[in-house]
Every structure is written in C-alpha cells, then in structure tokens.
Amino acid sequence: MNHLLKYRRLLVFILLPLIFSCSRRNLGYFSNYGEEKLQTEDITSKTTQPIIQxxxxxxxxxxxxNPTAAAPFNRITLSNESSGNTSYNAQDGYLVDENGIIDFPVLGRVKIGGQTKSDAKISLTNLLTNYLGxxxxxxxxxxxxxxVVxxxxxxSTFLVPSERINLIEALGMAGDLTIYGKRENVMIINESNGVRTVAQLDLNDKAILDSPNFYLKPNDIVYVEPVKARKDQASLTRSNITLVLGVISAASLILLNINR
Structure with a gap:
C-alpha cells in the first residue's frame, strides 16, 4: 500500500509541469469593457488626415x-469627343518626388509634400484662380x-480605396489573428518624412480605441508578434508533446510496477 501511495505521488509530481505549462491566455479584444449590454461614450480619438510625402x-x-478651360489642367482621356464627355485615367497619377514636388499641367512644379489633402487642395485652388473662374x-x-504580417x-498588402481604415478593420482583412498572435503587443510601424515610429497596442485593452494610432496611415505596417508558446509550447506541440510522451512513459512504468 505504501508503494502504491508513493507511485501516485510520483505521478502527480510528473503531471504538475504539464498542468501549469498549459496556462490560459486572453484571446479576446477589448476584454476590459465590462459586462454592460449597451455602452455609450464620447469618442476622443479623431482620424487625422495623412501628410502627403x-x-x-x-x-x-x-x-x-467652363469644362473647356479646365481641360488643360487635367490628364484626361477623351471618351467621346462629339458629346463632350471625358473620363479620367486613374493611371495618370502624380508622383510626389523626394522634395515633395509634383509636375502639374500648366502650373509646372508645385510643392504639396508635407501638406494634408485639404491643405494641398487650397494651395492648388489658389494657384488655379489665376486661370479659372x-x-x-x-x-x-x-x-x-x-x-499586415x-x-x-x-x-498581405491591401489597397484601401476609402482612404480610411482602423486597426481592427485591417486585421479583419488579414483574416484575424491566429491563436498564436500576441494580442498584448501588436506593432504599427510608420515611416514618414524620414522618421520611423513604432507604436505598440494591446488589443485586450479598450484604450486602443482612443489611440492616435488606431486609424492607420498610408503604408503603415501592422506586425502581430507570436507568443512564446509559438516557439516552445504551441499548445501541446513540440516541447509539450515531448513532455506528454515523457509523462505517458513514466506513467506506464509506474503501472507496470504496480501490477507486479
């Protein structure tokens, strides 16, 4: 009987590492929002227009x-000259050079880099009033x-036609996080005007909804870091499989000894 008690204690001792190695993780988003069915609150974060660079x-x-007067200021393709209808070729875009300058018809070289779209509209409109009514x-x-990687x-890399996307929408486009994604540390990498910034957001925390980085900027990179379990635990794989096999082997030896 003493031998049986000894073997049981040994079996429990072997199983303890396996039990504690399978720690629970919080896989939810905004888990500190509480249990209220309906919540309303003022939105403190506002989307900011990206800076042209x-x-x-x-x-x-x-x-x-006067469409005829405006025509020289557009890169256009005539679709029906007799009816006067025109269509704009989206491929005829203006590439902003390293100095923030574009080559604009009639106006020539115009600097819009460092401005928002609203500011650039005002700048171009002011220049065009010299030619158009x-x-x-x-x-x-x-x-x-x-x-999103x-x-x-x-x-993948995703085009955003709406020019407005937040972190949750981006993760949704990428099929959401895997179970190995580290929700406590999602990194957003942005490069603008020669400066690289890296923001770290916690998806478990509702505070990210008010973060200035919640709405993504053009060319942002979202990186979801793997949890440590991806490398050495991976939910009863790799090291845990080895541990399980070891436990099974030890348990088998104990049972064999008991049956003798």
Missing part, C-alpha cells in the same frame, strides 16, 4: 464652370495601402 501617387482632377480640386490617393491568417 515622397512616393505618394495622387490622382488630382480640376473642374470648373471657379476651380474645384479633388485629390485622391492611388497607392493608399497597408501591410506576422501571426495572422492571411498576411
């Missing part, structure tokens, strides 16, 4: 009460994209 590809169109400028990004199901 070198390498941006922009579609800029100019309209006026009521110029209206429209600016769109042709290369507004974000990249790391522990997500579908890592």
């Amino acid at each position: 070198a390498g941006d590809l922009l579609q800029i169109t100019v309209t006026d009460n 009521n110029p209206i400028v429209t600016i769109r990004y042709l290369n507004y994209r974000i990249t 790391g522990e997500v199901n579908e890592p």
Whole structure:
C-alpha cells in the first residue's frame, strides 16, 4: 500500500509541469469593457488626415464652370469627343518626388509634400484662380495601402480605396489573428518624412480605441508578434508533446510496477 501511495505521488509530481505549462491566455479584444449590454461614450480619438510625402501617387482632377478651360489642367482621356464627355485615367497619377514636388499641367512644379489633402487642395485652388473662374480640386490617393504580417491568417498588402481604415478593420482583412498572435503587443510601424515610429497596442485593452494610432496611415505596417508558446509550447506541440510522451512513459512504468 505504501508503494502504491508513493507511485501516485510520483505521478502527480510528473503531471504538475504539464498542468501549469498549459496556462490560459486572453484571446479576446477589448476584454476590459465590462459586462454592460449597451455602452455609450464620447469618442476622443479623431482620424487625422495623412501628410502627403515622397512616393505618394495622387490622382488630382480640376473642374470648373467652363469644362473647356479646365481641360488643360487635367490628364484626361477623351471618351467621346462629339458629346463632350471625358473620363479620367486613374493611371495618370502624380508622383510626389523626394522634395515633395509634383509636375502639374500648366502650373509646372508645385510643392504639396508635407501638406494634408485639404491643405494641398487650397494651395492648388489658389494657384488655379489665376486661370479659372471657379476651380474645384479633388485629390485622391492611388497607392493608399497597408501591410499586415506576422501571426495572422492571411498576411498581405491591401489597397484601401476609402482612404480610411482602423486597426481592427485591417486585421479583419488579414483574416484575424491566429491563436498564436500576441494580442498584448501588436506593432504599427510608420515611416514618414524620414522618421520611423513604432507604436505598440494591446488589443485586450479598450484604450486602443482612443489611440492616435488606431486609424492607420498610408503604408503603415501592422506586425502581430507570436507568443512564446509559438516557439516552445504551441499548445501541446513540440516541447509539450515531448513532455506528454515523457509523462505517458513514466506513467506506464509506474503501472507496470504496480501490477507486479
């Protein structure tokens, strides 16, 4: 009987590392929001317009009460000359050079780098009033994209036609995090005007909804770091499989000894 008690204690001692190695992780988002069914709160974070920088590809169109007068200021393809209809070729974008300058029809070299789209519209409109009676400028990004990599199901680079996307939407486009994604440390990498910034956000914390980095900027990189379990635990794989096999072997030896 003493031998049986001894073997049971030994078996418990062997199983303890396995039990504690399978620690629970919080896989939810915004888990500190509470249990209220409906919550309302003021939104403190506001989306900020991205700054135009070198390498941006922009579609800029100019309209006026007199379409004929506005035509020289557009890179256009005539679709039906007899009817006067025109269509804008999205491929004819304006590439912002390393000095923040674009080559604009008639106006020549115009610096818009370092400005928001709203500021650039005002700058171009002011220049165009020397030629047109009521110029209206429209600016769109042709290369507004974000990249999501790391522990997500579908890592990729995504074009964002709406020019507005937040972190959760980006993760959704990438198929969400895998179970090995470290939700406590999702990194957002941004390079702008020669400066690289890395923000670390915790998806478990509702505070990220008010973070200035919650809404992504053009060319942002979202990196989801793997948890340590991905390397040495991986949910009863690799090291844990070895541990389980060891436990099974030890338990088998104990049972054999008991049966003798």
